[in-house]
Amino acid sequence: MAPKFQGVDFYDVDALLSEEERAVRDTVRAWVDDNVIPVIGEAYVAGHFPTQLVPGMAELGLFGANLPEEYGCAGLDNVAYGLIMQELERGDSGLRSFASVQGALVMYPIYTFGSEEQKKQWLPQMASGKVIGCFGLTEPDFGSNPSGMLTLARETKAGWVLNGAKMWITNGSTAHVAVVWAKTGAIDDPESIRGFLVPTNTKGFSAKDQKGKLSLRASDTSELVLQDVHVPTEALLPQSAGLKSPLLCLTQARYGIAWGAVGAAMACYDEAVSYAKNRLMFGKPIGGFQLQQARLAEMLTEITKAQLLCLQLGRLKDQGKATPQQVSLAKRNNVNMATEVARETRRLLGANGILAEYQAMRHLANLESVYTYEGTHDIHTLILGQEITGISAFG
Amino acid sequence: MKIAVCIKRVADSETRVKIGADGKSLDEAGVKFILNPYDEFAVEEALQRKEKAGAGEAVVIALGPPQAQETIRTALAMGADRGVLLQTDEVPADGLETAKVLAAELKDGGYDLILFGKMAIDDYNHQVGPMVAELLGLPCVTTVAHLEIAGDSGTAEREIEGGVEVVEFPLPAVLTIEKGLNEPRYPALKGIMAAKKKPLDVKPVTPGGGCGGGRGGGRVEVVARVPPPERKEGRIVGEGAAAVPELIRLLREEAKVL
Known part of the structure; x- marks a missing residue:
């Protein structure tokens, strides 16, 4: 059996989390270890979403977890919600995408723009995974x-x-x-x-x-x-009005993606460290060579920065202060970071890095989509450019 | 059905532990603490028994430092109804002192079942469950791998060398649980949120009455903790079928496992 995932926490970020936030993270982490890691490589190669995992996710309460309990949801804060996304994407971006869409892009607009009847009709059924x-x-x-x-x-x-x-x-x-x-x-x-x-x-x-x-x-x-x-x-969602309504949903989903990318990067870094320590070449572990150490040092640095970025963004969001531009910065930075970490891990693993048996290339290929969806990297650059200069460079 | 589950906060076996500067304590810096994995099976069993009975209470009890409240809340998040922390700074090295404190708490609780994990993964003692049973004058079945309860008696199966032993016992009873008796549930997010609101009594205790030479009271003292020796590098004795005779010779004469 593979060793349990221990996370990456170089700056004792855990100390900044509440007991509930850590408990939520740990429960999703253990679930991913037991249920996702053993099957995901095969599902990926076969090209199908592992639907058998949906009831388990629903039972844990992962769908729309930051929406209120009166609609059958868990009523978590945004940091706990982010940690769920992190752990799911540590398994696979596809799994996190499923949860993001269910929660942030469908349950959230029903909650925000829907009538009371719509909320009562759809949200409990979606939280329980009966309706996708x-x-x-x-x-x-x-x-x-x-x-x-x-x-x-x-x-x-x-x-x-x-x-x-x-x-x-x-x-x-x-x-x-x-x-x-x-x-x-x-x-x-x-x-x-x-x-x-x-x-x-x-x-x-x-x-x-x-x-x-x-x-x-x-x-x-x-x-x-x-x-x-x-x-x-x-x-009709009665409160929806204009393009800003779907964009509001995307901000919710992007927030989760910023966290999810950290999870994918952690999975790759974890794999890179373990491989670097165990793979022998020229009579010593490849982790003993400066080139690989530079790779690992860069990965750890970037993951740590991204973690702290997410956490502060989550705290701002809980205070109602997070702006869409701040979410853009986090999505843009973290997904790009994760893509680089996945690519460097793929390279560190040498020929083994192209196999589905390892995670890096799967994450790398996934992250190329994540880089492009929910506002491409380039579009987020323009959002920030406009925020900085006050001049729109769109269109 | 009223069930007590005695649980322990232990260092996660997946984290790399370091021995403290005194050579006998655990350096807790950076160590993650978890609910003892065998106790998870005991908690799950209590929850399933209660659910099956349709009524009752599952109470989790721990002896430990203030941080063990978090361990108790893990069990509450799984679904236990309330918790009791018998708070002490030092968990006794002497299992009997732990058992005495637990027995005093359990004595008048009116429990039908008192469950323990078969052992704690930090000290491997397997002691406290049977000692509590003895102190309370209750029957005890250890390492329960299968369990049936009917009315006021139960049947348990124990995995023994080369087979299975079937044991009958009257309730109330103390059972220590083997892994595999059930599949412990993950604490669901709603459970984690609900756990904050469940009652958790903190009762200061002084195991061993504060006397005795051992850590945390009692007659057993840990004098040293030593990490296992570094594993020696392996060696390759040859390749293919030609290597077999030499391998067998080494396994027999050097490793002495054949």
């Missing part, structure tokens, strides 16, 4: 610029009719319900964008698995097509 959700914002031709979306919602006597296509939708083929963002007004009016809760068995709704992925292989990524999809009036 997906989030439809990105379109084939509109990724970084969602305001250009072509999906339309038109009011009818009985409700709404939706037409359009969405792409790169995590959980798309697995989901029972989709949060679909569509323009209710003119095609050039992003202020008319509103959210709709669309059961995926509604006539005219179809999802198609996106084939040929070399990244996030243990995750369901699908294309959604909505062709004259009729939904009742109650399908």
Whole structure:
């Protein structure tokens, strides 16, 4: 049996966590050790999401864990929520993506923009994993610029009719319900964008698995097509108003990604250290060579910085002070950092580094998606550029 | 069904422990402490028995320093109803002193079952459970690997050399639990949040009445702790089938395992 994961904590960051936060982290860590690590390599190569893990995640209470207990959620603070994301992504980015979408991109908008009836109908079922959700914002031709979306919602006597296509939708083929963002007004009016809760068995709704992925292989990524999809009036998320509503959801998800990336980096660093100590070359462990030591020192430094960044961001978020720009900085820095750590681990492992038996290349390939989704690295650069100078460099 | 589970805070066996400067204590810096893994099985068993009975109470009791409250809360997060910390700065090296303090707490509790892990992974003593049973005048079954309870009696299976021993006992009884009796649950997030609100009594105690030569009172004293010797480097005696005779000779004459 593989040794249990001990985390990376060079600066005694644990001392900055509350007892509950540590307990939450430890319980998810142990669960990932026992349930994810033994199966994830195979699921990745086979190219399927390990759906058998969903009931276990739900039982622990991982879905929408920072939403209130009255809706069947755990009511955790944002640091504990972040630690959950960290530990899940230590297992695999696909697993963390699943939880991010379920919690931050579906449960969160229902909680924030939904009516009391919608909250009561959907949130407890989603917390218990009985209902899986997906989030439809990105379109084939509109990724970084969602305001250009072509999906339309038109009011009818009985409700709404939706037409359009969405792409790169995590959980798309697995989901029972989709949060679909569509323009209710003119095609050039992003202020008319509103959210709709669309059961995926509604006539005219179809999802198609996106084939040929070399990244996030243990995750369901699908294309959604909505062709004259009729939904009742109650399908509208009443408080959603304009493009800022889906962007608010993305800020939630990006916050979790900033933590998740630290988990992926920790997994790689842990693997790199163990390999460097055990792999003998020229009669000594490769960890005894300066080049490998430089790699490891760089990894530990960057992970430690990213950890502290997340923690302070989480504390700010709990105080209601975190800005979307601060979240952008953390997502941008941490995902890039994790990608570098995964790449350097892959290289340190030599030829073994390309095998699915080790974690590094799987994490590396995953992180290339994470680098691009939820606001690409470049877009976050522009968000920060605008924040610094006051001048928008978009478009 | 009212069940007590006696638990212990121990150093995580996955962390690398260092001996303190005095040569006999544990250097606690950087060491993670956990609920003794055998006690996890005992807690799980108590929860399952209570759930099966549909009523009752699962109480966790620990002797230990103030930090053992966190260990108790781990068990509360799993689902136990309340906790009692018998607080002392030093856990006695003498198992009998620990047993006396626990027995005094358990005596008037009206418990149907008192469960322990079969041993603590820090001292490997296997002592406290049977000693508590003796002090309370209760039957004791150790290393329980399978358990049936019906009415006011129970049947336990113990894994013994080459087979299984089946033991019947009346309730109340003291049982020490072997790993594998059940699959301990993970403390769920709601459980972790609920644990904060469950009652946890802290009662200061003085094991051994403060006398005796041993650490924390009692007649047993730890005089030294020594890490295991460094493992010697392995050696390759040859390759393929040709190496077998030499390997057998070394296993027989040098390692003396054949």
